[in-house]
Amino acid sequence: xxxxxxxxxxxxxxxxxxxxxxxxxxxxxxxxxxxxxxxxxxxxxxxxxxxxxxxxxxxxxxxxxxxxxxxxxxxxxxxxxxxxxxxxxxxxxxxxxxxxxxxxxxxxxxxxxxxxxxxxxxxxxxxxxxxxxxxxxxxxxxxxxxxxxxxxxxxxxxxxxxxxxxxxxxxxxxxxxxxxxxxxxxxxxxxxxxxxxxxxxxxxxxxxxxxxxxxxxxxxxxxxxxxxxxxxxxxxxxxxxxxxxxxxxxxxxxxxxxxxxxxxxxxxxxxxxxxxxxxxxxxxxxxxxxxxxxxxxxxxxxxxxxxxxxxxxxxxxxxxxxxxxxxxxxxxxxxxxxxxxxxxxxxxxxxxxxxxxxxxxxx
Amino acid sequence: xxxxxxxxxxxxxxxxxxxxxxxxxxxxxxxxxxxxxxxxxxxxxxxxxxxxxxxxxxxxxxxxxxxxxxxxxxxxxxxxxxxxxxxxxxxxxxxxxxxxxxxxxxxxxxxxxxxxxxxxxxxxxxxxxxxxxxxxxxxxxxxxxxxxxxxxxxxxxxxxxxxxxxxxxxxxxxxxxxxxxxxxxxxxxxxxxxxxxxxxxxxxxxxxxxxxxxxxxxxxxxxxxxxxxxxxxxxxxxxxxxxxxxxxxxxxxxxxxxxxxxxxxxxxxxxxxxxxxxxxxxxxxxxxxxxxx
Numbered sequence: 001x002x003x004x005x006x007x008x009x010x011x012x013x014x015x016x017x018x019x020x021x022x023x024x025x026x027x028x029x030x031x032x033x034x035x036x037x038x039x040x041x042x043x044x045x046x047x048x049x050x051x052x053x054x055x056x057x058x059x060x061x062x063x064x065x066x067x068x069x070x071x072x073x074x075x076x077x078x079x080x081x082x083x084x085x086x087x088x089x090x091x092x093x094x095x096x097x098x099x100x101x102x103x104x105x106x107x108x109x110x111x112x113x114x115x116x117x118x119x120x121x122x123x124x125x126x127x128x129x130x131x132x133x134x135x136x137x138x139x140x141x142x143x144x145x146x147x148x149x150x151x152x153x154x155x156x157x158x159x160x161x162x163x164x165x166x167x168x169x170x171x172x173x174x175x176x177x178x179x180x181x182x183x184x185x186x187x188x189x190x191x192x193x194x195x196x197x198x199x200x201x202x203x204x205x206x207x208x209x210x211x212x213x214x215x216x217x218x219x220x221x222x223x224x225x226x227x228x229x230x231x232x233x234x235x236x237x238x239x240x241x242x243x244x245x246x247x248x249x250x251x252x253x254x255x256x257x258x259x260x261x262x263x264x265x266x267x268x269x270x271x272x273x274x275x276x277x278x279x280x281x282x283x284x285x286x287x288x289x290x291x292x293x294x295x296x297x298x299x300x301x302x303x304x305x306x307x308x309x310x311x312x313x314x315x316x317x318x319x320x321x322x323x324x325x326x327x328x329x330x331x332x333x334x335x336x337x338x339x340x341x342x343x344x345x346x347x348x349x350x351x352x353x354x355x356x357x358x359x360x361x362x363x
Numbered sequence: 364x365x366x367x368x369x370x371x372x373x374x375x376x377x378x379x380x381x382x383x384x385x386x387x388x389x390x391x392x393x394x395x396x397x398x399x400x401x402x403x404x405x406x407x408x409x410x411x412x413x414x415x416x417x418x419x420x421x422x423x424x425x426x427x428x429x430x431x432x433x434x435x436x437x438x439x440x441x442x443x444x445x446x447x448x449x450x451x452x453x454x455x456x457x458x459x460x461x462x463x464x465x466x467x468x469x470x471x472x473x474x475x476x477x478x479x480x481x482x483x484x485x486x487x488x489x490x491x492x493x494x495x496x497x498x499x500x501x502x503x504x505x506x507x508x509x510x511x512x513x514x515x516x517x518x519x520x521x522x523x524x525x526x527x528x529x530x531x532x533x534x535x536x537x538x539x540x541x542x543x544x545x546x547x548x549x550x551x552x553x554x555x556x557x558x559x560x561x562x563x564x565x566x567x568x569x570x571x572x573x574x575x576x577x578x579x580x581x582x583x584x585x586x587x588x589x590x591x592x593x594x595x596x597x598x599x600x601x602x603x604x605x606x607x608x609x610x611x612x613x614x615x616x617x618x619x620x621x622x623x624x625x626x627x628x629x630x631x632x633x634x635x636x637x638x639x640x641x642x643x644x645x646x647x648x649x650x651x652x653x654x655x656x
Contacts (some may be wrong), residue, residue: 052550073556085547089569102556146555 002063002076002153002186003028009058011044011210017303018044020210022058026188031180033201034191041210042150042190043158049188050079050156051211063153072340078147079156082163083189093127101149117145120179137168141157144176148183150291155187161196194234208231211336223351228360230334231283231353237317239283242325243357246275255282255354259323263299265349271363272354280363286317289329292346301346304329306350321344406440407625408436416619436622437630447599449608454634456518456604460462460525465575465580468525468533473563475534475543477549487538494531501527502595509596518544520596521604525586532562532585533578541567576642584635605631 004026011019019041026032034042047053051072051134067075078099091222093114100110118124122143131139140160147155156326160176161169177200180187191197196202198218206213206221206229214226225231225239241304244255244262253264253272262282264272272280292301302329304320311333318329320343329345338341354363409432415423440446466561474480475487505524514520544567552562570576593607600612610628613620 050550050554071558072550072554073558075554077554079554080552081547081551083545083547085545085551087548087552087570089572098552099555102561115399150555246424337582 003030003061004154004186004188005061006049007059007061009045009060010056011041011048011053012056018210019048022212022325024205024212024215026186029184029186031177031187031189031200031202032205033191033197033203034205034207034359035191035197036213038192039209040191040207041105042207043274046156046158046188046190046206049075049154050077051075052139052183071344077156078150078152078154079158080140080143080147080160082159084131084143084163086139086142086146088131090130091127091143092123092129092134094129095131095142095302096127096146096149099146099156101279103150113149113151117149120148120182121145121175121327137172138166140164140172144179151185153186155185157187157189157191160190161193162193164301169196175231176200181187194332198234201343202232205282206233206301208233222340224362225283225353226362228281228283228362231355235285237286237328237330239285239353240289240327242282242284242327242357244282245279246272246277248276255280257323257325259300259321262302262352263349264354265300265352267350268352268354268363275356275363279357281355281357281360283355284347285351286328286330288348288351289327289331290348291331291335291344292344296346300349301344304343304345305338306341306343311339318343371402386599402627404625405425407621408629409433410622411435412622423432432637436626440623441625444627445603445608446605446613446630448601449603449605450630452518452602453587453606453631454605456521457583458524459586460522460529460586461579461582463522464526464529464533464577467530468578471530471534472537473541476538477546481649487535490531491535494528494535498591502592505592506595512545514600515596516598518602521586521589521592524592524596525589529582529585533582536578536581536629537571537574542570544570580638580642583638587635 004024006022006024007290009019009022009024009152010017014071019058022041022045022140024032034045036042037353040132044053049062050066051067051070055068086092089100090098096114096117097110102115105113114127115124118127121144123138123141123145126134126138126142131142140163143160157176161172164172171231173196198221201218203215204218204221205215208229214221214303216224221230221234225234227280228241232241242260244257244260247254247256253269253276255262255264302322304322306318306320307321307326310317310319315335316331316335318331318335318337320327320329322345326344355361356363391609406427406429408652410429411431411433412435414425414429419426447531471490475483505527509515509520509524514523548566548570550565553559557565579599588606589604590606593604594611597603597607599643600608603611605627609624609631613624613627
């Protein structure tokens with residue numbers, strides 16, 4: 001049980017500045033997910049916490065100890081790797097017991113702890129097998145089991161589900177979440193999958209090019225992305241972006257571009273006033289668009305042409321064109337349209353986002 | 364094949380014909396070429412002298428087999444020469460120099476494969492280059508060193524010079540093998556509580572067993588069969604190794620004692636053949652670098 005602090009953390013390889021000024025306070029028992037595209041520095045950050053990469057500058061504290069110069073074995077952490085990293089020459093039992101043996105636990109205690117962990121993960125009958133006799137999901141369980149037997153202060157997960165097939169990944173995700181709720185251990189989890197990040201994390205840290213873009217609870221990131229990158233990264237399918245000009249007409253602000261003209265919702269109007277006459281980026285999520293009905297205000301509606309229809313069963317994804325702008329909308333499965341149909345869409349006025357074209361920050 | 368068309372049965376016949384021409388016949392020729400010297404060695408070792416020196420055109424000549432197999436050459440080998448001592452010398456020298464080379468090769472190979480230090484890449488390459496220096500050149504300076512340290516005509520002259528070509532070889536082979544082992548295994552062990560050395564010994568080395576075995580077999584075979592250094596650095600009969608002993612003691616002037624020569628060669632190749640047959644599976648896995656995850 002411990003908090004983890006990263007202060008002005010930096011990592012430079014010969015020519016690459018992989019992690020830049022990362023400041024992060026992970027609270028005790030919190031499940032924090034680092035997410036971002038590959039090469040964003042998330043894994044490097046995790047490996048610095050583990051002690052597998054040297055810290056170029058800055059400070060990492062686990063509990064109340066500064067761990068910068070501690071070797072990995074003295075940091076009281078456990079890590080689960082993407083390729084499981086099970087020791088191929090040892091049985092499942094020995095794999096799980098290895099860390100305890102290294103720490104000179106008495107044999108009965110080792111047996112007890114391995115037994116407990118095996119029970120939690122449902123792998124009791126696998127204990128005598130070798131890793132190569134296990135399926136991917138079983139190997140993953142063993143890898144998790146090896147981490148939990150030690151009762152470490154912090155769990156580190158480095159893309160642990162990436163090697164599993166889609167179905168198993170969803171199942172293991174739920175199990176990991178349940179496990180965390182049961183064990184109440186601080187956890188740092190690295191993934192490139194935003195769905196994993198959103199479902200698992202108490203808080204999510206979005207990274208790009210070595211910088212932290214935004215830290216927040218999943219719904220906060222979804223509802224109030226700090227910049228265009230976060231807005232586009234979180235949510236699937238991702239947010240639609242349309243470049244518009246802020247125009248003043250009839251005593252109100254309008255977001256205007258060929259094929260699309262909608263009123264700036266009152267909530268954003270105040271902040272957008274400074275951008276009068278300038279280009280900004282309008283962002284709207286596919287799920288915040290719907291087929292317009294007679295009761296919808298004309299101020300928030302626009303005409304589109306259907307390009308592609310993707311029926312998913314529970315919903316339909318529509319690829320549409322509003323003038324030259326490509327827009328994706330997520331609509332009810334009852335909507336019946338086909339290629340080249342004309343469709344009038346209405347957007348949810350409170351869920352429109354605007355981003356500065358230069359800084360890409362949310363306005 | 365599919366693009367050429369033609370009837371299905373025609374293609375099968377064509378394939379069979381090609382398989383014979385390009386596969387079975389060359390393979391057969393290669394096999395005969397490779398195995399015949401061994402067969403010849405075997406037959407000659409058991410052939411009585413009377414048959415050995417029979418003229419080729421004699422009526423009862425049987426060049427490819429023998430009608431009166433005999434042990435007389437083996438008896439001669441052990442009673443009239445120091446073959447037993449040579450066997451012991453060869454074994455002693457091969458085992459110790461192999462152990463030294465594997466030990467150094469393990470550490471050097473691990474360091475080159477895993478640790479980040481300046482010039483790691485160029486050191487790796489230069490180690491390989493030293494392996495390419497021909498022993499026929501290297502024995503001249505080495506002879507000087509052996510003389511200066513007064514090691515001439517002792518087994519240590521060979522035990523200490525064989526590693527000059529065995530260590531680069533072992534290092535190179537093991538480095539390649541270590542690189543195939545995912546480094547997460549070690550990282551995980553280090554997080555689990557092992558130091559770097561401990562992770563190396565308890566995790567990496569056991570996984571690298573096939574690689575270590577093949578390096579060991581290779582090193583053993585190379586030192587067992589080595590001829591040049593053994594010829595140069597050893598002079599008295601009781602110090603000689605099998606390849607040198609057989610050759611220098613059983614060819615007297617221009618007289619070749621073919622029977623004992625071949626018997627000695629046969630016995631000399633037995634240990635190597637035994638080792639290969641025991642470890643052949645590991646050996647192949649070691650060369651192909653297969654780690655079962």
